[in-house]
Amino acid sequence: MQVAGQFLATVGWLGLALIVSELVATGIYLVGQWLGYRLSGSQVVLVAGFRYQLAHVNGHWHWQRPLTSYPHLVALPPTDAKRFNYASICFSGGLFSLLTVIISLVTMAQVTVTFNLWLMVVVIWIWVNTLKAGQLLPMMLHGRPTGALDFKTARASNAALTAAYVTQLAAATTVMTGSVATLPVDAILMPTGGDRQNYLVVRQAWVTLQWGLQHGLQLPDLLAGLDRLAPSFNTLPPADLAVYLDATIYWNLIANRPGAQLIGWYQDAGAQRLRQRYTPLTQYKLQAVYTWRVDHQAAPALALIDRGLIQAKRVAATTEIEWLKALRTKIQTSGKD
Structure with a gap:
């Protein structure tokens, strides 16, 4: 003993x-x-x-x-x-x-x-x-x-180094204001000559999508810009891959474009674990829009949105709160049509 x-x-x-x-x-x-x-x-x-x-x-x-x-x-x-x-x-x-x-x-x-x-x-x-x-x-x-x-990836091109600066600026602006809406337009313009599989450039594409949505630009055009990147999943770190998948699946479903590839990405068990680990807050609206668009169940989708709003308010995620409320309005309005 x-x-x-x-x-x-x-x-x-x-x-x-x-x-x-x-x-x-x-x-x-x-x-x-x-x-x-x-x-x-x-x-x-x-x-x-x-x-x-x-x-x-x-x-x-x-x-x-x-x-x-x-x-x-x-x-x-x-x-x-x-x-x-x-x-x-x-x-x-x-x-x-x-x-x-x-x-x-x-x-x-x-x-x-x-x-x-x-x-x-x-x-x-x-x-x-x-x-x-x-x-x-x-x-x-x-x-x-x-x-x-990160340093090696940023040195790959001038576009990648610009993307490193822009994404750091966007991250700080999001912390301070809850969104990237206050960024100047020249900060979110995608630079030319960059490798489309460079994960820093993919990060900037997400910033551009966020900024465009908050300034009322057309969603199809923004999604086309994101789709053109077509990054190789083997080149993206897991955290960046989770954000890319989350944004691509969610905004395509919002635009009512539930393609077979998008459904496959959403249902894939490995991709689900990835998104739940690295983008847990956005999973509420992603699950809600899938439940609404694909499963055609409005009530469970609205319940998911309510849970997401509680979590988003805890960390002052202004953008997430706005998008959850917009999705809730969209679902409620569609039920009255």
Whole structure:
């Protein structure tokens, strides 16, 4: 019993060390990101943790609890795009983590440590920070591209680098105002000469679709622009693929174009898991429009919309609230025809 108790105590301490190491290492990584943003002239507008986030909305900081989150920062890039230093944004967090690893190794080398519990704790600490330095842990846990991949993708063309700037501007604007409607028109124009399978360009296409819808542009024309991208699914990170599938399926169903391919994408079990993990908030309106257009059931669709509105209001997702209300009106109006 005594041996079993010691074993359990050891496992408990190592588990606690892993949890604390992950939390502190994440904090170090975020501090590095913050410094990188500041050096490039960007202003941080959102600090997200594992389940909570602090967002700068309408001039004030607010606590929010989204349906899903991962540790990251969102920053408003400098007005002068020439100051936009994507390298500092992509690598500053990893650089801080790497410095932590080096300092930890040097410190351990100066101290004689026998093989005991504390040595294992130090090993866990160094290993977690090493994973953070290469962004391997976030990549494995969240399916999002690493900073190195983002930097490589942005360098592929001038269009990709422009898309990196625009999508960061759009993300920050969405945090602060709830939509991308306030972006200037020159920010959402798709640049020429870019690889249509470049996921940064695909991100900008989604921004263009959002902006166009909020300014009353014709949906068929916007969808045609999105369809022309036709990205290879093998080239898109899971998070970007989920957004692309979500937007393509939803807006085509709204336009009453329930093609066989779209239905197949919606029903595919793998695609469903992908969308539910990376776009959980938009799943309410996607399921609602599918229930309405394909299953021809208005009442369950309206119930899904009501649930989506509750979640959208929790995180001040203005655009999502507007689209859910518009869909509800559309369904209710169709039932009276």
